[in-house]
Amino acid sequence: MAGVIAATCAFVTLNVAAPKVLGDATDVVVEGVVGGSFNQEKLAALLAAVSVMYLGASVFSWVQGTLTAVAVQRLGYGLRASVEEKLHVLPSGHFDEQHRGDVLSRATNDVDNIAQALNQLLNQLILSLLMLSGALAMMLWLSPVLALIALISVPVSTLITVLVARKSSAHFSGQWASTGELHAQLEEFFTGHEVVKAFGRQEAATARFKAGNDKLCRASARAQYVSGAVQPLMVFVSNLNYIAVAVVGALQVLAGAMTIGGLQAFIQFSRLFSQPMGQIGGMLTLMQSCLVSAGRVFELLDVPEIPPETPPETPPEMPTGMPTGMLTGAARGTAPAPAVAAPAAGPAAASGPAAAAGASSAGRVAFEHVSFGYDPDSPVVQDLCFAVEPGQTVAIVGQTGAGKTTVVNLLMRFYEPDSGRITVDGQDTAELNRDELRSNFGTVLQDSWLFTGTIRDNIEYGRPGADDAAVTAAAQASHVDQFVRALPGGYATMLGNDGDSLSRGQRQLISIARAQLAGRNILVLDEATSSVDSRTEVQIRHAMHRLRQGRTSFVIAHRLSTVRDADLILVMDQGRIVEQGTHQQLINRGGLYRKLYEAQFARREQPKRAQEPGQ
Numbered sequence: 001m002a003g004v005i006a007a008t009c010a011f012v013t014l015n016v017a018a019p020k021v022l023g024d025a026t027d028v029v030v031e032g033v034v035g036g037s038f039n040q041e042k043l044a045a046l047l048a049a050v051s052v053m054y055l056g057a058s059v060f061s062w063v064q065g066t067l068t069a070v071a072v073q074r075l076g077y078g079l080r081a082s083v084e085e086k087l088h089v090l091p092s093g094h095f096d097e098q099h100r101g102d103v104l105s106r107a108t109n110d111v112d113n114i115a116q117a118l119n120q121l122l123n124q125l126i127l128s129l130l131m132l133s134g135a136l137a138m139m140l141w142l143s144p145v146l147a148l149i150a151l152i153s154v155p156v157s158t159l160i161t162v163l164v165a166r167k168s169s170a171h172f173s174g175q176w177a178s179t180g181e182l183h184a185q186l187e188e189f190f191t192g193h194e195v196v197k198a199f200g201r202q203e204a205a206t207a208r209f210k211a212g213n214d215k216l217c218r219a220s221a222r223a224q225y226v227s228g229a230v231q232p233l234m235v236f237v238s239n240l241n242y243i244a245v246a247v248v249g250a251l252q253v254l255a256g257a258m259t260i261g262g263l264q265a266f267i268q269f270s271r272l273f274s275q276p277m278g279q280i281g282g283m284l285t286l287m288q289s290c291l292v293s294a295g296r297v298f299e300l301l302d303v304p305e306i307p308p309e310t311p312p313e314t315p316p317e318m319p320t321g322m323p324t325g326m327l328t329g330a331a332r333g334t335a336p337a338p339a340v341a342a343p344a345a346g347p348a349a350a351s352g353p354a355a356a357a358g359a360s361s362a363g364r365v366a367f368e369h370v371s372f373g374y375d376p377d378s379p380v381v382q383d384l385c386f387a388v389e390p391g392q393t394v395a396i397v398g399q400t401g402a403g404k405t406t407v408v409n410l411l412m413r414f415y416e417p418d419s420g421r422i423t424v425d426g427q428d429t430a431e432l433n434r435d436e437l438r439s440n441f442g443t444v445l446q447d448s449w450l451f452t453g454t455i456r457d458n459i460e461y462g463r464p465g466a467d468d469a470a471v472t473a474a475a476q477a478s479h480v481d482q483f484v485r486a487l488p489g490g491y492a493t494m495l496g497n498d499g500d501s502l503s504r505g506q507r508q509l510i511s512i513a514r515a516q517l518a519g520r521n522i523l524v525l526d527e528a529t530s531s532v533d534s535r536t537e538v539q540i541r542h543a544m545h546r547l548r549q550g551r552t553s554f555v556i557a558h559r560l561s562t563v564r565d566a567d568l569i570l571v572m573d574q575g576r577i578v579e580q581g582t583h584q585q586l587i588n589r590g591g592l593y594r595k596l597y598e599a600q601f602a603r604r605e606q607p608k609r610a611q612e613p614g615q
Contacts, residue, residue, distance in 0.1 A: 001122075003067045008126045011060040016134035016272065018053040021046055023265030030260055068122045076115035082301060083107040089305040091415070101184030106300050109179055110293035117290035124283055128276035135272035142266045143258060146245050150270050153241040160233050171223035172292040178216035180296070185212050223288070238274035245270045306434075362425050363390035363440075363521045363552035365411065370420035372410055380406050381575040384420070388568060390521075393553040395563030397596065398572035404556045407572075408524045411554070412438055424522070442520035442551075444544070448504075448511035455484055456491040458510055462518035470517060478513035478543040480506075505540065512543045523553040560597050569593065 025046040028039060083106070139147040189196060189205055196205050249266060252258045258266070366387040373379035381403040388394045396404045409415050411422060413434050422429045429437055442462070450458050459471050459480070471491070475481040483506055487493045495501065502510075515523065525544060541562055544555075557563055564583045571579035571586065571593045579591050586593035 001067075001071055004064055004071065004122065005126060007060045007064040007067065008130055011057050011064060012127065012130040012134050014053040014057040014060070015131065016138055016269075018050050018057070019265045019268035019272070020138065021050050021053065022268070023261040025050070025261075026264050027259055027261035064127070065123055069119060072115050072119040072122065075118065076111055079111045079114065079297060080107065083111065083297065086301050086303070086305075090303060091306050099180070099184035099187070101182075101187035102180035103300065104187070105180040105183040106296050109183070110176060110296045113176075113293040114290055114297065117286040117293075121283055121286055121290065128283075131272055132276040135269045135276075139266060139269045139273060142262055142269070143249070143252065145252070146249055146266055146270075149244050149248060150241055150273055152244075153237050153274065156237050160237070171219055171226060172288045173295075174219035175216065175223050175289075176292050176296055178212065178219050182209075182212045182216055185209055241274055242267075242270060364388065364423075364425050365522065365552060365554075366423045367407075368421050368423070370410060370417045370422060372406065372415055372417050376418065379418070379575055381410070381572075384577060386568070386570060386577065386580060388552055388554075390552055391550055392567040393548055393555060393565070394568040394570060395555045395557065395566035396570045396572060397557065397560060397563060397593065399596075400558075402572040403575040404572055405526060406575075407570075408526065408554055408556065412441055412443075412524065440520055441522050441524055442515035442518045442547075443524045443526070444508070444511050444515050444547075445524075445526045448507040450495050450502075450507055450510060452494075452496045454489075454492050454494055455480075455487075455510065458495060459491075459513045459517055462514035462516070466517055474513045474517035477546050478509050478516050479539040480509045480513045483509075508540055509543060512540065512547060516543075516547050521551055523548060523551050525553060525555045525557075560600055571596075 025043055028043045028046065032039070032043075087103075087107075136147065136151075139150060185208060189209070196202060245267060249258065249263045253260060253263050364387070367384040370384040371379050371382045373381075384407065386394070396407055398404055406415070410417055411429070413429055416430070424432070424437070424440065451461065456468075456471055459474060460466050462474075463470070472481060475484060475491075484491055484493070493501075525548075544562070547553075548555075555563055555566060563569060566583065568580060569583060569586055570577050571591070573592060579586055579589065579593055581589070587597065
C-alpha cells in the first residue's frame with residue numbers, strides 16, 4: 001500500500017503539472033501569433049516536457065494498478081484463511097443453527113465482492129483524493145476567484161452522496177442477505193435432489209427458487225438504481241460548475257486578469273477537480289456493496305468461539321514403563337486404571353494394523369453427574385453417572401431424542417457440560433487439549449462421509465502416510481478389500497459427491513476401515529448399521545467386532561441386535577439413564593429395555609423357535 005500511494009502521488013504530480021506546462025505552450029503560440037513570430041525551441045521543449053509527463057504518468061498508473069491488485073489479492077487470501085480458521089473453532093451448536101449455503105456464501109461470494117470492490121476503490125479513491133487536492137491547489141494558484149466558484153460544487157456533491165448512501169445501504173444489505181438465502185436453497189436442493197424427485201416436488205422446488213431469485217433480483221435492482229443516481233447528479237453539478245468557470249474566466253481574460261493559456265490551464269484543472277468528485281460519487285455503489293459484504297464476513301468472524309483451552313497443570317514425572325492412564329490415577333491419589341495391551345498388528349489382527357499408532361490413553365471413561373442443555377432451561381441430558389473400564393463396550397440405546405448422541409458429543413468435547421465432569425483415565429477432559437483428547441478416539445458415524453479422492457485416500461485419512469500394506473490390512477479386516485478389488489480401478493477408484501457411486505453399506509465399511517487404520521484406543525460407533533441390508537449388516541457387525549477388540553467402545557444403535565454382547569448397556573429416556581446393565585440383566589428386569597427389545601425381536605424369534613427340532 002505504501003508503494004500504491006507513492007506511485008499514485010507521482011502519477012498525480014505529473015498529471016497536475018502537465019496542464020500548466022501545456023498552458024505555457026499555448027501562451028507561447030498566442031504570443032507568436034500576436035507578435036508575428038514565436039520561440040519554436042521553447043515551444044518544442046514545452047511540448048516534449050508534456051509528452052514525457054504523460055508517459056511517466058502512464059507508467060506510474062500501471063505500477064499503481066499492479067501493486068493494488070497484489071495488495072487486494074493478499075487481503076482476499078487473508079480473509080478466506082481467517083474464515084476457514086474460524087470454522088474450526090466455532091462451537092458445534094453454531095452449525096446446527098445456520099444454513100450451510102449462507103455460510104459458504106459469506107466465505108466465497110462476500111469475500112470475492114470485497115476483493116473486487118477494493119481493487120477498484122483503492123485504485124480510484126486514492127487517485128481521486130490526490131487529484132482533487134492537486135487540482136485545487138493549482139486552481140487557487142492560478143485564480144482564487146475561479147477556485148471559489150469551483151468549490152461551490154463540493155457541498156452540493158457531498159449532500160447528494162450522503163442522501164443517496166442512506167437510501168442504498170438497506171438495499172445492499174437485502175441484496176447480499178438474499179444471495180446467502182439463495183445459496184442455502186441451492187445447497188438444500190443439491191444434497192436432497194433424490195428426495196425432491198422421489199416425492200415429485202420439482203415444481204415446488206422451482207417455485208421456491210424462483211421466489212428467492214426474484215427477491216434477490218429486486219433487492220439488487222433497487223440497490224443499483226438508488227446508488228446509480230449519484231453519478232448522473234454529480235455530472236450535472238460538474239457541468240454547471242464548468243459553465244460558471246468558463247463564463248467568469250472569459251470575463252477575466254477580457255479584463256486582462258488572466259491569459260488565454262492560464263484560462264485553458266484552469267479549465268483543465270477544473271475538469272481534473274470535478275472529475276474525481278463524480279468518480280467518488282460513482283464509487284458509492286462499490287462502497288456500499290463492499291461495506292455490506294464486509295459486515296457479513298466480520299459477523300461470521302465475530303461469532304463467539306469455543307472457549308480457549310485451559311493450560312493443563314504440569315504432571316509429575318512419569319516412571320519408566322508406567323501407562324498414561326495409571327499416571328493420572330496416581331497423580332490424583334486414586335487407584336490406577338488397568339491398561340489394555342495394544343493388539344498385534346497385521347492383516348489378521350482383530351484391532352487393525354494400526355494399533356501401534358493408537359493414542360496413549362488406556363481407555364477408562366467416567367461420567368460424574370453430567371448435565372447439559374442447549375438452553376439452560378431445557379436440559380438435553382441430566383445427571384449422567386456411569387463408568388467404562390478399558391477394553392469394555394458400552395451401548396447407549398433409547399428412543400429418538402433420548403440424548404444418545406449428545407453423550408458422545410460431550411465425551412469428545414463438541415459440547416461442554418453445564419455441570420459435572422467427564423474423565424478419561426482419571427483426567428478431567430476439560431483440562432485436556434481438545435485435539436489431544438480427540439486423538440484418542442476413532443469414530444464411525446451414522447452418515448459415513450467420504451471425501452473427494454480415491455478409496456485408498458479415504459481409508460488413509462485415518463492415519464496419513466500409512467503404507468499400502470497397512471491400508472490393505474485395514475480394508476481386509478473391514479470387508480472392504482473384497483468389493484474394492486472387484487472395481488475396475490481398485491483402491492485407485494475415484495470417489496466424489498460423498499461416494500454416491502457406492503452403496504450406503506460399502507461407504508460405511510470404508511469408514512470402519514478408516515477407523516481401523518487409525519488404531520485409536522476409544523471408539524465411537526454411532527448408528528453404524530442403520531439403513532443397510534441384512535447381509536451388509538452382518539459384514540458391518542463382524543467388522544465392528546474386530547474393530548472393538550481391545551478397545552473401549554461406545555456404540556449407539558437403534559438395532560439392538562448390535563449391542564446384545566455389550567459389557568454395559570445404558571438405556572436412556574428423556575435425557576436420563578433409566579437402566580443400565582448387561583443384555584440379560586436388563587431383559588430379566590423387565591423395564592424399558594425389554595420393551596424396546598420385544599418390539600424389535602419378539603415377532604421374529606417366535607416363528608424361528610417354533611421350527612426348532614424337539615419343540
